[in-house]
Amino acid sequence: MKNRLKVLRAERDWSQADLAEKLEVSRQSVNAIETGKYDPSLPLAFRIARLFDLPIEQIFSEN
Amino acid sequence: MSFYGINAAERRYNRGAIAASLVYAVTLIGEQYALRYGHLAPVAKYALAALPALSVIAIFVLVGRYLVEEQDEYLRVRMIRQILWSTGITLALTTMWGFMEDAGLPHVPMFYVAVLWFCALGVVGCVFRLLDR
Numbered sequence: 001m002k003n004r005l006k007v008l009r010a011e012r013d014w015s016q017a018d019l020a021e022k023l024e025v026s027r028q029s030v031n032a033i034e035t036g037k038y039d040p041s042l043p044l045a046f047r048i049a050r051l052f053d054l055p056i057e058q059i060f061s062e063n
Numbered sequence: 064m065s066f067y068g069i070n071a072a073e074r075r076y077n078r079g080a081i082a083a084s085l086v087y088a089v090t091l092i093g094e095q096y097a098l099r100y101g102h103l104a105p106v107a108k109y110a111l112a113a114l115p116a117l118s119v120i121a122i123f124v125l126v127g128r129y130l131v132e133e134q135d136e137y138l139r140v141r142m143i144r145q146i147l148w149s150t151g152i153t154l155a156l157t158t159m160w161g162f163m164e165d166a167g168l169p170h171v172p173m174f175y176v177a178v179l180w181f182c183a184l185g186v187v188g189c190v191f192r193l194l195d196r
Contacts, residue, residue, distance in 0.1 A: 026070065028195045029137035038137050 003060045006034045008052050023047055072132040079125040087118035119177050141191055149183035 009019050009030075016034070020027040025044070032038035040048065049056045069077070094111050097103065103111065126146065133139040157176055164170055 026135045026138055028141075029135055031195060032137050038140065041136055044136060 001039045001060055002036065002063060003033065005030070005048065005059065008054075008059065009034075022051055070133075070135065070138070072129055072134065073138075075132065076125055076129040079128075080122055083118045083121040083125065086121075087115055090118060091115040116174070119174075122181070141195075145184060145187045145191060148187040149180055152183040152187070153180040 005019075009016070014022075016027050016030045020030045023030070023044070029038070029040075033040055045056055045060060049059055052059060094114050097111055098108060126142075130139060130142060133142065153176060156179060160168060160171060
């Protein structure tokens with residue numbers, strides 16, 4: 001699954017640690033999701049969508 | 064959520080593992096001394112010899128508790144992958160060694176299986192952390 005997390009984070013000038021703190025996850029989680037090594041669970045994907053105020057499909061897409 | 068990059072579940076696991084390791088060292092030394100110099104009944108010897116194993120089993124339980132307590136889903140998945148890799152490495156090496164004993168390799172006591180598993184867990188954990196940077 002592809003995602004735009006890195007772009008969205010950069011637009012807001014947030015570091016990985018900033019985003020991790022806002023999502024209440026580890027920085028490693030943010031890094032793993034951004035690099036496509038890990039696909040988040042549905043609850044975490046919803047949290048990410050809420051944080052960026054975007055629909056899930058505008059952040060995550062199929063390959 | 065985290066303190067110096069270690070969250071609450073990791074901290075509890077680390078503390079528990081250190082405590083269990085200390086108990087392991089003390090019971091191992093005591094057990095070896097008692098078996099060598101004590102005049103014990105066979106049943107008492109078996110019970111005494113099993114004592115250090117309890118600390119090792121406690122660390123297995125701690126690993127299980129960590130998986131239950133870890134709130135970060137990625138770190139939980141990473142630990143599960145780490146366990147699977149270390150179990151695979153241990154099973155592969157011990158199976159290989161077992162067959163090679165037929166060809167003359169020295170017999171290795173069974174408790175080294177746990178030692179190998181912990182070593183593999185540590186090495187795989189280091190590799191995963193490096194890959195996560």
